[in-house]
Amino acid sequence: MFPDFFAPDTSTFPSLTSAASDPSPSGPSTSSHVDAGGPSDQLFVSLAPPSDPSSLGKPRRTQVSNSRKKGKGTRAVDECDAFCAQCHKFIAKLLLRGSQEELDVSYDLYHRCSTCAPLGHGSSTRKRANEPDDTASPTICDVCNRIQGFGGFNAKDSRTILAFSVEVVCASCSNKYRRCTNCGGGSARGGIGKWRCKEIFEDDRKTCRLSHERLGGRDMELAVWDILTELPGRQDLPQVIGAIESLWHDHVIARMGVPEVLEYQSVRTYEEIKAKILDLHFPGRSLFTNQAPVPGRRLLLALTWAKMRARRDKSKPLWAQSRPQDKSIHEWVAYNTRRSNVLYPANSLLCGVWIAEWNIADRTLLMGTVCMFDYLDVEDRSAYSFEEFMQRILCEIKEHNASHPEDPWHPPEHLWAAIKSNPYSLRMRLVETLERRLGFMPVQEYLTRYPGVKRELFTADSALLAKAINDRVSVDNKDMTIIVKYVGVSTLEGLERKKAVRLAKPHKAEAKYD
DNA sequence: AGCAGACCACCCATAGCCTG
DNA sequence: CAGGCTATGGGTGGTCTGCT
Numbered sequence: 001m002f003p004d005f006f007a008p009d010t011s012t013f014p015s016l017t018s019a020a021s022d023p024s025p026s027g028p029s030t031s032s033h034v035d036a037g038g039p040s041d042q043l044f045v046s047l048a049p050p051s052d053p054s055s056l057g058k059p060r061r062t063q064v065s066n067s068r069k070k071g072k073g074t075r076a077v078d079e080c081d082a083f084c085a086q087c088h089k090f091i092a093k094l095l096l097r098g099s100q101e102e103l104d105v106s107y108d109l110y111h112r113c114s115t116c117a118p119l120g121h122g123s124s125t126r127k128r129a130n131e132p133d134d135t136a137s138p139t140i141c142d143v144c145n146r147i148q149g150f151g152g153f154n155a156k157d158s159r160t161i162l163a164f165s166v167e168v169v170c171a172s173c174s175n176k177y178r179r180c181t182n183c184g185g186g187s188a189r190g191g192i193g194k195w196r197c198k199e200i201f202e203d204d205r206k207t208c209r210l211s212h213e214r215l216g217g218r219d220m221e222l223a224v225w226d227i228l229t230e231l232p233g234r235q236d237l238p239q240v241i242g243a244i245e246s247l248w249h250d251h252v253i254a255r256m257g258v259p260e261v262l263e264y265q266s267v268r269t270y271e272e273i274k275a276k277i278l279d280l281h282f283p284g285r286s287l288f289t290n291q292a293p294v295p296g297r298r299l300l301l302a303l304t305w306a307k308m309r310a311r312r313d314k315s316k317p318l319w320a321q322s323r324p325q326d327k328s329i330h331e332w333v334a335y336n337t338r339r340s341n342v343l344y345p346a347n348s349l350l351c352g353v354w355i356a357e358w359n360i361a362d363r364t365l366l367m368g369t370v371c372m373f374d375y376l377d378v379e380d381r382s383a384y385s386f387e388e389f390m391q392r393i394l395c396e397i398k399e400h401n402a403s404h405p406e407d408p409w410h411p412p413e414h415l416w417a418a419i420k421s422n423p424y425s426l427r428m429r430l431v432e433t434l435e436r437r438l439g440f441m442p443v444q445e446y447l448t449r450y451p452g453v454k455r456e457l458f459t460a461d462s463a464l465l466a467k468a469i470n471d472r473v474s475v476d477n478k479d480m481t482i483i484v485k486y487v488g489v490s491t492l493e494g495l496e497r498k499k500a501v502r503l504a505k506p507h508k509a510e511a512k513y514d
Numbered sequence: 515a516g517c518a519g520a521c522c523a524c525c526c527a528t529a530g531c532c533t534g
Numbered sequence: 535c536a537g538g539c540t541a542t543g544g545g546t547g548g549t550c551t552g553c554t
Contacts, residue, residue: 182538182540205539
């Protein structure tokens with residue numbers, strides 16, 4: 001629905017996990033340890049292009065980091081450039097990691113670019129027969145996973161085993177991406193951090209501009225608002241919209257400004273992300289300011305805020321100071337999350353935004369988010385917001401039915417999502433996750449399964465939010481995807497009973513404060 | 515073929531050092 | 535002291551493999 005209804009699961013992105021990227025953890029990725037016969041030196045060119053005699057020989061040592069743990073030797077990083085032996089074109093930057101001894105060996109580099117040695121034509125020159133196998137193996141960029149040419153390392157002394165690891169960053173990727181050491185991840189070659197587009201780095205910082213806040217176990221609060229009746233005129237509304245925009249903005253960049261997407265999807269650069277997605281603002285934004293209430297509809301907003309916490313503050317969070325079994329279902333939403341009625345809480349970080357549209361007569365509930373907790377389960381957090389929406393809806397039904405017994409309302413029974421996130425292949429991945437893990441199904445299948453249900457319940461015109469989403473331009477011109485899930489008949493009592501059971505259970509995050 | 519357990523890669527989360 | 539930076543342990547989900 002929103003460019004990120006739930007966090008798309010890029011971790012399973014096929015292009016980067018294919019067998020083509022053999023991690024070969026036991027040694028240099030482009031090199032074999034079998035050094036039969038040893039290469040004759042004239043078959044290999046030096047590390048630097050011939051035009052630059054000063055840098056012939058050993059690569060430059062760019063960085064030496066000391067392991068601070070006792071008993072571990074120092075790990076050093078050498079950096080050198082691979083040039084094509086034939087046309088001298090710059091192919092890739094090579095990062096060599098290992099201990100001092102591992103790096104202080106004599107070796108040669110031999111590479112040819114894919115133009116001079118195209119795939120399938122690698123053995124056309126007379127040298128092939130004499131060359132050790134490793135210099136014929138493909139040079140694959142560790143960032144984009146594309147073959148950049150062929151080549152590798154060879155020890156000058158055939159008895160020497162090259163034990164350092166090599167990370168390959170091709171010319172294009174070394175211009176386009178930088179590694180954020182605080183964004184998690186790492187590579188088989190020992191590099192730490194996630195590759196992100198360079199536009200989100202400042203100066204020479206090794207961490208990107210995105211938030212690296214750790215939210216797990218923080219005190220949180222969740223509040224539900226009626227967007228059309230409770231928000232207009234609120235003095236802090238602009239700040240709230242700003243916070244949502246900023247959260248969405250960072251989320252889009254975090255998801256899309258990575259090689260997995262920029263190298264293989266229809267959006268190729270940071271500028272394109274900005275122009276095609278970020279400049280449109282978060283989906284549904286117009287509903288916050290330019291939308292009059294519609295009879296028979298409720299447009300609800302659930303905001304989750306995490307309390308700021310100093311990094312060195314090791315004290316018990318507030319939620320951990322009361323026992324699970326003592327938490328009232330009216331005061332608490334989840335083990336660490338209180339129910340709140342503050343629109344823009346001080347000293348807090350917005351970390352979850354869900355919007356739901358309840359169509360009273362149709363008994364449908366459309367739900368979506370501008371982003372998701374990146375590392376918490378889809379089920380957990382979406383369930384809290386969903387539960388709060390339902391709580392509010394069921395309470396309103398109860399009140400209405402008490403005062404208007406002649407016109408009874410019934411709880412929503414069809415939960416649906418309208419998704420138009422980009423690019424399309426990532427959207428399909430997300431939809432697949434929602435179907436598999438949360439039991440949604442494509443609208444057509446839903447209508448077949450429940451023959452009494454009308455198609456008109458789930459269209460762009462069925463909800464203000466669906467229309468707002470549908471009106472957005474899709475980068476690859478695909479129609480909005482609609483999925484539906486049957487939620488059954490909900491009762492206030494059932495909801496509260498379920499919640500009480502969940503709240504009473506001790507949470508694993510509690511253990512660390514004991 | 516279908517399933518369960520083992521294994522592995524990936525990525526999160528955090529401790530601790532360092533610098534300004 | 536706050537925040538930048540790095541190394542490392544652990545959790546998770548996916549894949550492989552051997553058994554039924």
